[in-house]
Each structure stands twice: as C-alpha cells, then as structure tokens.
Amino acid sequence: MTTIIETNRLYLREFTIEDAEHFFYMNNDFDVIKHTGDTPFDSINDAKMFLKDYNQYKLHGMGRWAVCLKEDNTFLGWCGLKYHPKEKLVEVGYRFYKKFWNNGYATESAKASIKYGFENLKLKNIYAHCHIDNLASQKVIEKCGLSFLNNGIYDNMPAKLYKTKNPYLNVKKISANETHIVRHPILRAGRSIEDCIFDGDTLKTTYHLGLYFKKELIGVVTLMKNKHDFYSEKSQYQLRGMAILQAYQKKGLGELLILEAEKLLKDLQTERLWLNAREVAVSFYKNQGYNVNGDAFQIPKIGLHYTMSKKFI
Incomplete structure (x- = not known):
C-alpha cells in the first residue's frame, strides 16, 4: 500500500484489489453516481478487473486515490487527479459513500490533492467539472478555490467547468x-x-x-x-x-x-x-x-x- 497524501483526518493511498468491494457498493448506490455518467458494476469481480487494469499511476504519475480515515483506516471513498491526454489537462475529482457525506471529507481530500498537484507535480493548472444540478459538488469545488469557466458537456451530461492556477x-x-x-x-x-x-x-x-x-x-x-x-x-x-x-x-x-x-x-x-x-x-x-x-x-x-x-x- 502506497500512501500519497496525509491531512488532519485522512490519508490518500493508491488503490488495491481489496478495494473492489467498496467500488461495487458505492457505484450501486444511485444517489452516488446519478450526476457522474457512470454505471454500476455488475459484480465485485468486475470491480476487481477495473482495479487490476487501472494504470494511471504508471502512465501519468497521478490518479484517483482511496480516501481513508487515519483513526481506524475506514474506506470513505476516493479522490485525486486525473490526466486527460486529449485535452492535455488535469482535473480533480472525488466520490464518497453516501453515509460519509456532509463531513467535509470531499473538501479536505480535494484541497490536499490540489496542493499535491501544484507542489509535488508542478502542474500549471488544475480543472474540475460537475453536473449543473450537483450543487453540493459545486460548493466543494468553490471551497477548494477553483473559479467557474463555462458550461459545457462532459460524459454526455451538462456540466460546469472550473479552473485554478498554480500559485507557486x-x-x-x-x-x-x-x-x-x-x-x-x-x-x-x-x-x-x-x-x-x-x-x-x-x-x-x-x-x-x-x-x-x-x-x-x-x-x-x-x-x-x-x-x-x-x-x-x-x-x-x-x-x-x-x-x-x-x-x-x-x-x-x-x-x-x-x-x-x-x-x-x-x-x-x-x-x-x-x-x-x-x-x-x-x-x-x-x-x-x-x-x-x-x-x-x-x-x-x-x-x-x-x-x-x-x-x-
């Protein structure tokens, strides 16, 4: 297990095959994925195959990371940075079990991921997007210091695009x-x-x-x-x-x-x-x-x- 970032309450680490059960159950909660454009995994085995094939760390030196509580290692969800080769940009994203919403975990982990991107990866800009109806996610993005750019289509869904520049x-x-x-x-x-x-x-x-x-x-x-x-x-x-x-x-x-x-x-x-x-x-x-x-x-x-x-x- 490779830990990437630590915050006051959390640590972010690379995914493991053992996370498949969490991916399966999170993506089978309609409220969790209704604004994402994703579909549920058909089985835990499908989630395992997804994680087995996940190669973003090796390809780009970044990716989505598991977000866990320091005090007891509870898996809360995921957060991290994703590189889009076609657009040549990096975006911050996050997803959490519904039972852990409204605890500030998304904001805390997203802020840490952005800081990591700017300080460790020396990224020029970091972007974020969210569905135009996902007001909770929009608040998280704005708390992280990103500014609204425009409305557009992302994964065939209407979305808002945000951006922040490297302050260093x-x-x-x-x-x-x-x-x-x-x-x-x-x-x-x-x-x-x-x-x-x-x-x-x-x-x-x-x-x-x-x-x-x-x-x-x-x-x-x-x-x-x-x-x-x-x-x-x-x-x-x-x-x-x-x-x-x-x-x-x-x-x-x-x-x-x-x-x-x-x-x-x-x-x-x-x-x-x-x-x-x-x-x-x-x-x-x-x-x-x-x-x-x-x-x-x-x-x-x-x-x-x-x-x-x-x-x-």
Whole structure:
C-alpha cells in the first residue's frame, strides 16, 4: 500500500484489489453516481478487473486515490487527479459513500490533492467539472478555490467547468546573467559558460524573463529587438534562449513564458515576434500559434532549426 497524501483526518493511498468491494457498493448506490455518467458494476469481480487494469499511476504519475480515515483506516471513498491526454489537462475529482457525506471529507481530500498537484507535480493548472444540478459538488469545488469557466458537456451530461492556477508559479523580468543558470544546462550543456552569452544580451532594448517555482528559477526566455529580412514589419523582436529546467519539462510551463513575452511585446507595439526553433520544439510553438516560415537549416554545434513567427499587428 502506497500512501500519497496525509491531512488532519485522512490519508490518500493508491488503490488495491481489496478495494473492489467498496467500488461495487458505492457505484450501486444511485444517489452516488446519478450526476457522474457512470454505471454500476455488475459484480465485485468486475470491480476487481477495473482495479487490476487501472494504470494511471504508471502512465501519468497521478490518479484517483482511496480516501481513508487515519483513526481506524475506514474506506470513505476516493479522490485525486486525473490526466486527460486529449485535452492535455488535469482535473480533480472525488466520490464518497453516501453515509460519509456532509463531513467535509470531499473538501479536505480535494484541497490536499490540489496542493499535491501544484507542489509535488508542478502542474500549471488544475480543472474540475460537475453536473449543473450537483450543487453540493459545486460548493466543494468553490471551497477548494477553483473559479467557474463555462458550461459545457462532459460524459454526455451538462456540466460546469472550473479552473485554478498554480500559485507557486510566477514570471518576472531578470538580468542577462541570471538566465545562465537555466541556459547553460539546457541549451549549452557540456560547453563553457561563455557560450551562454548572446550578442545583444545587455542592450536596453533586450528583455529577459524568468519563470519561478516558489523561489527557484526554472525557466527563461530572452527577447531581442532584431529584424529578420524574411518579414516586412518595421517593429520586430526575436525570441531567444527559451529553456525550462529538465525536472519541470513536459508540464506545459513554457506557455507561461510565451504568454508573458507576448504581453510585454504587445505593450511595446511590436508587430511580429520570430525565432529560430529547434526541430524538437516546433510542435510546441505551433501549439502557441506560431507558423513555420521557409526551409529547415542547420546551426553549427546545435542542430536543425526552423524559422517561426507570429504577427501581432
């Protein structure tokens, strides 16, 4: 048994096959599942097969967890984080035996799961949804600090969607020298620290942005006033030195730097932002609305690149 989180009254642990009986009885209570879109298990054995095939912990490093009382190990229900690959988002969810409703267990475990997602998994955002008629669940979500986004359809049922941002992440301006702590291991690994210095780093028209997790600098990007002959706009900036520390990669955090960079440049009335993207980063920039312009080319000692850009004005 692997315990993931502890709160004042509860602990959250990974599922075991022995939880099948609880899954069977919870999902056979109409009041428990009427707003979920789920159906009851036909047997305890079916519930066992579900748990045997449950692979979210290995696939995504997160999942739903059993919620138990510390004082006597009573199984109350489940709560946790679910990754949706298609939408590329993580949501918090919960389900409890009806006899344990109205004791604050859902709020306590959901708050703990959200905190775990932000502090341990370094997630950018966490979402939640609930049926539009499930007022009790809506109150839990709001107590957990999530804000209403919109109404929609989830599992073929009308639902409300909520979202909260990681409060430990923030972007601010930094100096050229401060970028080296990220530039060097990610962009210039195995080379001298001098290779982290770009021409134009210290110009007054150059801006450096740093992404922080709490007090740790985990990502950087540099914006240089520079015109590419491929584009006709007079006001152009080049994006350079975009990097995220390895422990924080593949979490969508680079988008935060891009958004802040674009906001800064739009305030400066910049017409176009362009960059030379490494081949492995092309899809990331495409997802942010950037287009490939021209053919691929080699940058010595670094590799294949594509020129990409986005027009603002």
